[in-house]
Amino acid sequence: MKTENRKKQALLFLLLIGIIAMLSDFTHEGARSIYGPYLALLGASALVVSFVSGLGEFIGQALRIVTGIIADRTKKYWTMMILGYSINLLVIPLLMFVTQEVWFIAIILILLERVGKGIRAPAKSALTSFTTQDIGVGKAFALQEAMDQLGAFLGPLFVFTVLGLNAGSDLNGYQMAFGLLGIFAILTIVIIIVARFKYPNPDQMEVKKVSKGFKSNPYFYLYLVAVMFIAIGFIDYPILAFHLNKTAQIQPIYIPLLYSLAMGIDAIAAVFFGYYFDKKGIISLMISVIFGSLIAPVFFLVDGVLGIVIGIVLWGIAMGAQESVLKAVIASLVSKDKRATAYGIFYTVFGLAWFLGSLMIGYLYDVNLLLLVIFSSTFEVLAFITLMIYQQKGGNTHATS
Numbered sequence: 001m002k003t004e005n006r007k008k009q010a011l012l013f014l015l016l017i018g019i020i021a022m023l024s025d026f027t028h029e030g031a032r033s034i035y036g037p038y039l040a041l042l043g044a045s046a047l048v049v050s051f052v053s054g055l056g057e058f059i060g061q062a063l064r065i066v067t068g069i070i071a072d073r074t075k076k077y078w079t080m081m082i083l084g085y086s087i088n089l090l091v092i093p094l095l096m097f098v099t100q101e102v103w104f105i106a107i108i109l110i111l112l113e114r115v116g117k118g119i120r121a122p123a124k125s126a127l128t129s130f131t132t133q134d135i136g137v138g139k140a141f142a143l144q145e146a147m148d149q150l151g152a153f154l155g156p157l158f159v160f161t162v163l164g165l166n167a168g169s170d171l172n173g174y175q176m177a178f179g180l181l182g183i184f185a186i187l188t189i190v191i192i193i194v195a196r197f198k199y200p201n202p203d204q205m206e207v208k209k210v211s212k213g214f215k216s217n218p219y220f221y222l223y224l225v226a227v228m229f230i231a232i233g234f235i236d237y238p239i240l241a242f243h244l245n246k247t248a249q250i251q252p253i254y255i256p257l258l259y260s261l262a263m264g265i266d267a268i269a270a271v272f273f274g275y276y277f278d279k280k281g282i283i284s285l286m287i288s289v290i291f292g293s294l295i296a297p298v299f300f301l302v303d304g305v306l307g308i309v310i311g312i313v314l315w316g317i318a319m320g321a322q323e324s325v326l327k328a329v330i331a332s333l334v335s336k337d338k339r340a341t342a343y344g345i346f347y348t349v350f351g352l353a354w355f356l357g358s359l360m361i362g363y364l365y366d367v368n369l370l371l372l373v374i375f376s377s378t379f380e381v382l383a384f385i386t387l388m389i390y391q392q393k394g395g396n397t398h399a400t401s
Helices: 003-032 035-042 046-062 064-074 077-090 093-097 104-129 137-165 171-198 218-233 237-247 252-280 283-301 304-333 336-367 369-392
Strands: none
Touching: 003 077, 003 104, 003 137, 003 171, 003 252, 035 046, 035 104, 035 171, 035 237, 035 252, 046 064, 046 104, 046 237, 046 336, 064 077, 064 104, 064 336, 077 104, 077 171, 093 104, 093 171, 104 137, 104 304, 104 336, 137 171, 137 252, 137 304, 218 283, 218 304, 218 336, 218 369, 237 252, 237 283, 237 304, 237 336, 252 283, 252 304, 283 304, 283 369, 304 336, 336 369
16 A cells, blocks of 8 residues: 555544544543542542542553453454443443442442443554554644543533533432433444444554564663653542532532533643654653643642632643653554553553552542642652653654654
8 A cells, every 4th residue: 555545544544543532532531520529429538539530540550451462462452442432431321320328339330431441442542553654653642632632621511511401510410411421422332333344454554564572671661660650649630629629619510611621721732742742752741741740739739710720721731741642652662563562561550550649649638738749749750850861861762754
């Protein structure tokens, strides 16, 4: 196939993956935007909210080391996608049936949602990476992340509208929102099935034969240390939402609207930092970590709505940059035959670190907010230092398209 035709096919395939990502993020990020206040309404504490958030990430991420290996060995990328997305999305409308008497059921469903993401994530990242040969690794992941975040922007906005039309922030409003998100869950799965038949062998789009493993690659492991520090110090949105709900600085109905704002900024940041990665490599990730280190001080220590909004903006910038560039680095470091496995290892390290960090953040929230801020910012600074060492040792990874 000529380069022009191959690039066109890669773009069309990336667009299709992006549509799937957009609809799925509309669904599960719309739900995620209200997990914190919903669990609080059911009677959960800050520690429980943070524990569920961290454990969910850990389960979903740790599972990927297994699902990544399975995807590489079987090449059943679409099977993993269909199974994973089905679990990831179809549990969300079931949350509408949870009551205060059986509040623990909500925790089980939220954890299952993360399990589904753990099943499909390595396959999805591998599918995206197959388009990078002709598009550029930073650009491909940036465009895919931008589509992701378009859905993540619209989903919380949709939830905000539903809450506004259905008795605001009471239990019925949340249950209605979860139920309506189920429509988009079903639509996503239908499109995945269609894509599976249109592109049965997506790995064939990457024709360049390069042998780059990770077992004896020192850059891969040094990079994982940086990823670990990033995850430990980064604060998940449910704890930010819980804080907003507890302190009543804004009305609860506006919490998903703030999340929608963060996701819109996330999408813009993903494109900018993804393109910047293709030009400057790991420096783009280093800059995003600086933004991440400022989130906790601004959000928790600056009084009033201004501190909240700036904190959310910083959170959105850091999330967008990290979610596009973090995965792009792996695609540059490892060849396609081992890439899903590498993504599985990457996600597992990230998930374990996120879980441990979330536990500590939840504990420190109830003890002292200043200690929470110091804990979060310190680990983001450690991540920056590690990435600087990575760069100085010659790991300034970037792709030239």
